[in-house]
Each structure stands twice: as structure tokens, then as C-alpha cells.
Amino acid sequence: xxxxxxxxxxxxxxxxxxxxxxxxxxxxxxxxxxxxxxxxxxxxxxxxxxxxxxxxxxxxxxxxxxxxxxxxxxxxxxxxxxxxxxxxxxxxxxxxxxxxxxxxxxxxxxxxxxxxxxxxxxxxxxxxxxxxxxxxxxxxxxxxxxxxxxxxxxxxxxxxxxxxxxxxxxxxxxxxxxxxxxxxxxxxxxxxxxxxxxxxxxxxxxxxxxxxxxxxxxxxxxxxxxxxxxxxxxxxxxxxxxxxxxxxxxxxxxxxxxxxxxxxxxxxxxxxxxxxxxxxxxxxxxxxxxxxxx
Numbered sequence: 001x002x003x004x005x006x007x008x009x010x011x012x013x014x015x016x017x018x019x020x021x022x023x024x025x026x027x028x029x030x031x032x033x034x035x036x037x038x039x040x041x042x043x044x045x046x047x048x049x050x051x052x053x054x055x056x057x058x059x060x061x062x063x064x065x066x067x068x069x070x071x072x073x074x075x076x077x078x079x080x081x082x083x084x085x086x087x088x089x090x091x092x093x094x095x096x097x098x099x100x101x102x103x104x105x106x107x108x109x110x111x112x113x114x115x116x117x118x119x120x121x122x123x124x125x126x127x128x129x130x131x132x133x134x135x136x137x138x139x140x141x142x143x144x145x146x147x148x149x150x151x152x153x154x155x156x157x158x159x160x161x162x163x164x165x166x167x168x169x170x171x172x173x174x175x176x177x178x179x180x181x182x183x184x185x186x187x188x189x190x191x192x193x194x195x196x197x198x199x200x201x202x203x204x205x206x207x208x209x210x211x212x213x214x215x216x217x218x219x220x221x222x223x224x225x226x227x228x229x230x231x232x233x234x235x236x237x238x239x240x241x242x243x244x245x246x247x248x249x250x251x252x253x254x255x256x257x258x259x260x261x262x263x264x265x266x267x268x269x270x271x272x273x274x275x276x277x278x279x280x281x282x283x284x285x286x287x288x289x290x291x292x293x294x
Contacts, residue, residue, distance in 0.1 A: 012290060014087040019286050021082030024278040025075045030055070030067040031271035032074065036136050038264035039231040043256040047140070051267045062139065070135035073149035077128030081120045082279065085180065089116035109185040117180030121173040127165035129172060131156070133234035141236060168233030170245050175226035179219045187215035187280060203288070205281040212280025216272040224268065225261035228252070 025032075034054045041047045048054035058066040092115050096108035104112070135152050138145045146152040156164040191211035195201040229249050233242060242248040252260040 013090045014083050016283060016286050016290055017086030018079040018083040019290075020086070020279050020282045022075050022079035023282055023286075024082075024275050025078030026071075027278060028271060028274045029071045029074055031267055031274060032132075033058070033067050033069060033071075033136060035264045035267040035271050036133055036231060037140055038267060039228050040133070040137050040140060040235055041263075043260050043263060051270075066139070069139050070132040070149055070152075073128055073131045073135075073153070077124055077132075081124040081128065084120040084123045085116045086283065088119035089113065089180070089184065092116065106185050106188070109188060110181050113180035113182070113184030114177050116184070117176040117178070118173055120180075121169075121176035125176055126169045126172045129230065130165050130167055130234045133231055134236055137236045143236065145236070167238060168230040168245070171226045171230040171233065175223045175230060178223050178226070182219040182222055183212075183215045183276060186218050187211045187276075190214050203284045205285050208284060209277045209281030213273045213277030215280075216274075216276025217269050219276075220265065220269045220272050224265050225249075227268065228261050228263055231264075 034051055037054050037058070038048060038051070048057060055067065062069070089112050092112040093104050093108075096112055097104050131149055131152050134156065135146050135149055138152075146155065153165075187208075188211075191207060194210060195204070195207050201207055229245060229252065232238065232248050232252065233245060235241075238248075242251065249261075
């Protein structure tokens with residue numbers, strides 16, 4: 001990242017990542033909720049006509065709090081997700097920086113981003129996304145299986161064991177790895193353009209946020225199919241409908257066509273752009289504040 005230097009590594013970066021992730025998740029969760037609902041609905045018999053219709057029907061049926069169904073685990077999970085992401089990324093950059101110049105090449109930036117994405121997928125994203133998807137799908141179906149995120153975790157562990165939290169792990173790892181492998185170097189490239197190469201602007205939250213927003217939108221184009229398969233695999237009826245990731249993708253293609261792999265692409269573009277922009281804007285600010293006390 002434009003604002004990550006040789007000094008950024010260790011425990012402090014992990015704390016910065018956790019605070020950054022929790023804050024941005026609390027701000028953007030309603031867009032995450034709507035995106036998931038649009039992905040879970042059938043393309044042949046959709047419940048919602050689009051983003052606004054989904055949000056309106058949710059509020060009509062469940063109130064504004066309906067848009068925050070499953071938010072608790074997501075906010076905490078986002079903290080752990082970005083803790084893993086930034087912790088892995090900043091520490092990997094120390095390994096792959098040029099020893100003489102201290103700079104990180106674009107190819108090495110891709111590798112560091114890939115490693116960060118895989119790390120967050122394994123340790124945070126997959127279990128968090130599973131709980132969030134099961135809870136929101138439960139509300140959509142009106143089955144009333146879960147009272148909330150904590151109740152869902154207990155019941156999933158009781159009935160399916162720890163592996164129940166890792167349904168859809170493969171597409172999640174594929175998605176997150178690709179996400180960060182694209183997003184990290186793309187943010188650096190975009191930042192260089194909008195800052196006109198001015199090194200003094202590296203800590204500027206607005207420029208970093210704008211570059212992060214555009215980089216987030218760009219990464220969606222390459223990861224939307226994986227995200228759709230992941231959401232289907234983590235839904236309430238996934239165990240009865242699909243035998244695995246490949247079976248899920250095959251049935252989606254056969255029954256609903258290629259468009260099924262891009263369901264919810266627009267709200268996800270908005271959501272990922274927002275979360276990326278906010279994260280890239282918050283991280284240098286939180287870093288500056290944390291450096292005063294740590």
C-alpha cells in the first residue's frame with residue numbers, strides 16, 4: 001500500500017487491522033446484507049427486483065434492524081478479517097522488499113496480497129461468512145431456526161461440528177486470494193495516478209480511500225462468480241442441494257445460466273468499493289493515532 005512502509009510490521013499492525021475492520025463493517029453492513037439476499041434468491045423465481053426493492057421489503061417486514069441481521073458476528077469477524085489481512089500483508093512485505101531500495105515491486109505486491117487473502121479466508125472470512133449467510137438466509141426463508149449470530153454458531157457446531165463453519169471454504173479462499181492479489185497492487189497503481197506521484201501524500205486518507213474504492217470495484221469483476229458459489233454453499237439448504245463446490249457451480253450454470261454467477265454484482269460492487277475505500281482511508285488514520293499510544 002502507498003502508506004505501508006518498512007516500519008509497519010508486528011503486533012501493532014494486527015491491532016490496527018482489527019480496529020479498521022470493525023469500524024468499516026459497522027458502517028457498511030446493510031449493503032452486505034442486501035448483496036447476500038440477492039445472491040441467495042433464485043434467478044428463475046426472484047423475491048426481489050433489485051437493491052432498493054430488497055432493502056424496502058426487508059424494512060417493511062422486519063424494520064431497519066432487519067438490515068443488520070447477522071451484523072454482530074460480521075463486525076467482530078471483519079475486525080479479525082482485517083487483522084489477518086493487514087498482519088499478513090505487512091509482515092510479508094518485509095520478506096519480499098528489495099533489500100537495497102526497501103521498495104516492493106508490483107509482482108511481489110501481488111504475492112503479498114495473495115498471501116494476505118488466503119490468510120484472512122482461512123482464519124476469519126469462511127466461518128464468519130457461513131454464520132452471516134445462514135442467519136440472513138434463515139430470515140429470508142422465515143424458518144426461524146436462529147435467534148441471532150451467537151445462537152447460529154452454537155447450533156451449527158452442535159449439529160454439524162467445526163466443519164459446519166467451513167462450508168464453501170474453497171471458493172472463499174479462491175475469492176479472497178484473488179481479491180487481495182488484485183486489490184493491493186491496484187490500489188498502489190491508482191494512488192500513484194491520482195496523487196500525481198507526490199510522495200508527501202502517502203498518508204492522505206482521502207486519496208488512499210479513493211484509490212481503495214476504485215481498487216475494490218475492480219477486484220469485484222474477477223471474484224463475483226466465486227462469491228456467488230460461496231454464498232450458495234453457505235446457505236441453509238446447501239447440504240440438501242449440493243454435494244460440493246463443483247456440484248454447486250454446475251447446477252447453477254445448468255439451471256440458471258451464466259447470469260447466476262453475477263447475481264448481486266452491483267450491490268457487491270458498491271459494498272466492496274465502500275468497504276475498501278473506508279478501510280484504506282481508516283488504516284493510516286488509525287495508524288497515526290495508535291502510534292501515539294503504542
